[in-house]
Amino acid sequence: MLDNLREDADSSPFFDDDDELPNFLEDDEIEDEKSDISLFKPITDLTPGQRFVIVAMLFMAVCLIGSMFLLVTERFAIPYF
Numbered sequence: 001m002l003d004n005l006r007e008d009a010d011s012s013p014f015f016d017d018d019d020e021l022p023n024f025l026e027d028d029e030i031e032d033e034k035s036d037i038s039l040f041k042p043i044t045d046l047t048p049g050q051r052f053v054i055v056a057m058l059f060m061a062v063c064l065i066g067s068m069f070l071l072v073t074e075r076f077a078i079p080y081f
Helices: 002-010 025-033 036-044 048-072
Strands: none
Touching: none
């Protein structure tokens, strides 16, 4: 029974040594040739309204994180009445 399994495994096309391995370095070279402007392409394709919403949400997140940091370090305290 095990001999049949070994024969099946040896005859499988997944274990062919004749196949050439893919060259993954070629893809990296192609990506390096792209300009840096393509990095900002998704942002520049947005409408001005969409960009404003993203910037407003980023501003609110920075303000919230900064306020939390000030509260945790006790540099800013909520007054008690």
